Amino acid sequence: SSELTQDPAVSVALGQTVRITCQGDSLRIFSASWYRQKPGQAPELVIYNESDRPSGIPARFSGSRSGNTASLTISGAQAEDEADYYCNSRDTNRIHVVFGGGTRLTVL
């Protein structure tokens, strides 16, 4: 089965740019989606199909993919962006969904 790997924790200074990455073999074939989860809340889709933003998600959120790595970039991080971020994608060989382990973003 496929696996997606994320750094457990990342920090960024207020107003600076941060990139959160997600690695896995399935990303060579399939795009990733990204989710933001604030404490005590359900996850929220912030990027789908690698780089598309749902309505209501600020333009400072962007996504990209290169090789086996998908990236979520927050340009000009705000205090409210402090959260856990998860990537997901399709399993390579089956109709299964795979999640990364999550990255805790701290805005300093």
Next chain:
Amino acid sequence: VQLVESGGGVVQPGGSLSLSCATSGFSLRAFTIHWVRQAPGKGLEWVALVSGHGHNKFYADSLKGRFTISKDDYNVFLQMHGLSFEDTATYYCVKEHMTGWPNLEHWGQGTLIAVSS
């Protein structure tokens, strides 16, 4: 769009529980619905999906055949048997984005299952 989970609670190891997800604001026949769970303090884990017409159902390997997903015109269900401590989690019902899986757009608020003796 709304998804409202119910049915969570405390259950003993080896027990069974059935979760429901009441949907509104969209046609359930047109969208695949997923269950995703999150153990306390842990990450997200995909559990299962059911297609809009209900014919296609897929499950995470880790469930070992203990869970069954089903649906009617307005609700999605998750029947769980042989529950163990590792099944303790918040269970989310999630609607796919119109572009399809694995883009999970609308999440319910979750329902908590605690497996405890």
